[in-house]
Amino acid sequence: MSAPFSWIRPEPQGIYIAPADVWVDPSRPVPRALVTHGHADHARGGHGQTIATPATLAIMELRYNTREGASPVAYGESVCIGGDVTATFLPAGHVLGSAQILLEHAGERVIITGDYKRAPDPTCTPFAVTPCDIFITEATFGLPVFTHPPIREEISKLLKSLTDEPESCVLVGAYALGKAQRVIAELRASGHHDTIWLHGAMEAMCRLYEQHGVALGDLRLVSDAPSKEALRGSIVIAPPSALNDRWSRRLPDPVTAMASGWMRVRGRARQRGVELPLVISDHADWNELTQTIAEVNPHETWITHGREEALLRWCELGQRRARALALVGYEDEDD
């Protein structure tokens, strides 16, 4: 009998499950990988076999143009991945198809959350609180200054800017997978049914969301707009990298907005030249992180990436066992 939990170990390039020879969200190609969700820093291409939810696999296929080695697993379904290890995919509420992965071996239960949030999101299945021994959580917004307001408040700010400056357009920087579709879906839910104009990099992912049953309303490409004038008074959505790029010069007097949890901090917004900060994030904020650890109430919490020092401190204050894992390759710049 080996030491408790010695079958799972953090390595710099990902979490390794030794008896099954499987990696979780590895940062380089491996023979067998479990993938929590489709963001590029978690779902890298080139693995021999990729075990993930059908939506995540569809997103990876769109990105890497191959389905080779794809092994779909539905939410709630348990699969044996070898070495007497069972993997169950549970909803994480982060983006379409995002999953926490519950791993069970020798009576020990470990959950890897990937990225997650607790706030409601019409474009994906909500996070499921599930008991476990070791809870491996992200900490992107692991500082008490990060609290994300209700999304409806931020959407109202966006719509108000639209009416305040009818001669401009509002250019919203939003991550192409997840954030863009959530913003569009929330705009629709708030009664905004005008055409929303997209940067070319958004189009395929929006179509994929619609194929998975997320209605997004009337979307058109900026490159198809009949004239610059047609964009006045409209919302344009582009990846954050396009905000200060030459691309945005084709827009009529754009007000630059950005949908990101970092917008909570003024300095971050100013660094990016953002005039209308929208605090919208697909990650758990400080309250969601601490609330989730309290609800799951694991024997031990491992913290993968983000501002782990503060979350460690919070665990220490509550006399919860915790450790920080030094994983590389996860990015948090644009969310």
Added chain:
Amino acid sequence: MEEFAALLDALVYTTSRNRKLTLIATYLRAAPDPDRGWALAGLTGGLDFPAVKSSTIRNLMMERVDPVLWTLSRDFVGDTAETASLLWPEPEDPVPQEALSLAEVVDRLAALTRATAPRELPALFDRLDARGRFALIKLATGGMRVGVSARLAKTAFAQAFDVAVEAVEEYWHALEPPYAELFDWATGAAPPPDLANVPRFRPFMLAHPLEDGEVDLADYAAEWKWDGIRVQLVRAGGATRVYSRSGDDISATFPELLDALAVDAVLDGELLVRGSAQGGEAGGAASFNALQQRLGRKSVSGKMLREYPAFVRLYDVLLLDGQDWREHPWKSRRATLEALMERLPATHFDLSALVEAEDFAHLARIRDTARDEAIEGLMLKHRESPYVAGRKVGHWFKWKRDPLLVDCVLMYAQRGSGKRSSFYSDYTFGCWAGDPDQGAELLPVGKAYSGFTDAELKMLDKFVRQHTLNRFGPVREVERKLVFEVAFDSVHASKRHKSGLAMRFPRIHRIRWDKPAHEADRIEGLRALIKD
């Protein structure tokens, strides 16, 4: 208060000057008196609440938030006011109260003492949201950092009420917040304030840097750019005042000048202390380092007055014997100033001499071979230029001498604030105390946070994160391997630093990614450049 908080927030996120002007003007038209006067004072740094310091806010937070979590948050956000506004624990069941007006907030802040502040501030915080708390703390601790200069605020005021900005400048400095007379005049409710016999500050005329071009010396006169502090001396109604470049009254720091000026005048000059570093042995001035002994003091000892006697080297005359010379060309003002000199005591005033040259190339040689290393460079003034507030293109140029350069090694980096929050943007660098190949150590010689582009800042930030040896709160100690070519204006002996040196105006001139650290300069080399 809510409107003011919204204005501050909007200003933070607006980069366009015109939009900033519109935002402030719209606020000034809509807000009631005296709120708008207090807002104007807050935006231009005209308010001071000595009972509230940054440490007051920090202490309040430490009682309510775990100190470790507070420090981690503060380091990330890069601004105490913003961190506190976000982390303040809001009351669970807020008692509904009337909204706070800005005037009420100002009154309550003004009434605070060191003893009452920790008790009274929380009650104010509880009545505001995060944005309101941010505005309150900024107002209370000073330094808005919302990208609004005093000049911009005055321009917005002029725009709001359709009055001339020059007139606003005239009255502004003689009035106290909340500037009731200024609003009464601008809104047409009262005639202009009568300020003839009140000593007051007039905005300085400033110079543009002379980039690559040349000027014709038939049109421009040249003067040395002395290395002291620019001051304005004003005598009116029997009282004399000394104002700094920003318009602060520093009369109490230089009492010897107050008795020396007996003529009703407004004069522009460089404040220096006696010595031999600038302008020769007899009647010369000491280096800026010596002047620093005198700066920032509220009262001055007799010893200070004897050891570092101050005088003013005059550049210009704005008003004299009731006549306003500002509209007149520089050459007429210069003649007036030269004639005035015999009415001023030579112990406390001299004239900034003109530098004569045959042509521009000759002037360039004079600039480069000037014996007195403490002189910063040359000023070039158009002979026909009127005296106008601020920088007007083509009137005055400053032509600084080329900076000194030294290769230093990055030792520590600290996170910046404001727009640079969470970036490691403040760098401490050192030179070798001996032969690095024989085990000599690096000693810090200076600190710089400018001279690089945004793209370079990102690369430097990445370098710091990847080469961290130790962390001390917001400071990281890094591996001694990156060389900076540091530009600086002069170097002086200093007891404050272990290296015994202090640089003036150090900035990063070039990042030498290619240069090995052991090839950086040694302390002896830098010490040889000391001139005082």
